[in-house]
Amino acid sequence: MTKASDRDDPLTTGLIHHAYRPPAGFGAVPPAVHKASTVIFATAAALRARDWKSKSGYTYGLHGTPTTFTLEARIAALEGGRHTVLAPSGLAAIALVNLALLKSGDELLLPANVYGPSKELARQELAHWGITHRLYDPMDAAALATMIGPQTRLVWIEAAGSVTMEFPDMAALVAACRARGVTSALDNTWGAGVAFAPFDCGIDISMQALTKYPSGGADVLMGAVTTLDEALHLRLSATHMRLGLGIGANDAEFVLRSLPTLALRYAAQDAAARRLAAWWQQRKEIAQLLHPAFVGSPGHAHWAATCRAAAGLFSVVFDARYTTAQVDAFVDALRLFKIGYSWAGPVSLVVPYDLALLRGPQAALGKGTLVRFSLGLESADDLIADCEQALRSLG
Incomplete structure (x- = not known):
């Protein structure tokens, strides 16, 4: 019987639709690097049934590949969380959290020693959308408690503080947020999942710039947002999808290679x-x-x-x-x-x-x-x- 590949033009169609498939079961220390925009479905029914949110299958490269799913799972384990999404940089990860949780009329509270670009993001971009912000003293949890008002929806925490290195009483800061039903988000780039377990402190969201310790090579820009709560994760994932935030497979490979050390x-x-x-x-x-x-x-x-x-x-x-x-x-x-x-x-x-x-x-x-x-x-x-x-x- 004549194979399809025997009938195809070997210099064009045959090179694209080649019949060879490598055998399954290849095992190696490094995870495989999957590069794709288009994902192939076996049938039209499979295409219609596939749901990108569950991570049980693949729909489009922007929504994840085996490589990025593996990195997300490992960062979630590192942080002590359950769900992680990846962003092109630490600042992009901060922006993702803000845009997913805030709308016009809401208020954001930032520590006075906050990472400079995070403050500028609030001062310039979020302000354009009618989102206000104020700075609080991270070393005074009681003062934070009095600042949280009816429009406050999100409080960022840094441990340690950017540049000036103050280390706050995270438990007290988080308690002030929880008592008023406000989401807390931690910039955990300094701790990296190593110095302390962020979710043991009661944090709702842990953000890391994977650019730093997880990469370790000064050659990758990437961020991660990790949560325990599935509903919160789905909210973040929906915004992540709508913003089109993606990372390169080779960058994911570099971070995966560095995590063991x-x-x-x-x-x-x-x-x-x-x-x-x-x-x-x-x-x-x-x-x-x-x-x-x-x-x-x-x-x-x-x-x-x-x-x-x-x-x-x-x-x-x-x-x-x-x-x-x-x-x-x-x-x-x-x-x-x-x-x-x-x-x-x-x-x-x-x-x-x-x-x-x-x-x-x-x-x-x-x-x-x-x-x-x-x-x-x-x-x-x-x-x-x-x-x-x-x-x-x-x-």
Whole structure:
């Protein structure tokens, strides 16, 4: 009997509709990488019956492939949740939560030390849609409780705070939200599912920038939104679908490849950061060390009660006698630390910030220029030596 492939033009149709199918049962350590926009259905009835929301099958590449479903399941397990959706970046994941849960006339509450782009998203884009926002002091749960009003629908929490590293009493913040029926969302990029279990704290939504620790290579942009509640997940998934948020299969592959070493990298960078932070604590050039694991850092007691680890990230506030130009000269003199945003990659990073431009609970902070350090995977001794030589540039 003549096969269809024998009748087809071998240079066109035959190359597209080839009869060969590889045998099933191939097993390997890395998950397979599935790249697709179109998904093929066996019959018209199968097409009509398939439901993208259940993840029991596939409808279109944007709604998931075996590769992205695998990554979602692993992130959900890492976070201690049940359901995860992926977004093209951490900021896209934040935007997804906001757009899924807020409408015109609603109010959003953000911590005063919130990630800057998240604040700008609220100040610029959400405001265009009639969604208002206010900033609350993350170190004062009682004050948050009084701020939550009838229009408040969502409260974001950061642990630790962006740049200034305050660690809040999450249980008290969440309790204030729950008492008033308001959804709480945590930016868990710092904790990464390693430092603490977010849903044990009562959080409704945990967001991570997978760009950071889950990737670990400084080469992927991705975000994740994880929940326990199915109804909340379906609400997020519907908005996710309508916004057309998708990620590339190769980016999913990179994160899947890095996840098995996540705990090892987190521990190594945590240990290196504590060594360098302890060294800085003894230096007369700084007025304050901001690292949740150190006594004296804002919220240390809350960190100690909640966490089993700390990220490889901390900040120092230089003594006010040093000008911004002098601190910038110190930053420029560093050799191993590279100047750049983000963190959790193999290369150590540094960024100077002007405290006067940061909106945070300033009473807990000293006066002066702040420098944030993100520890990579270099030798801690070499990083200390790098800081020591750069300090000579202060004069």
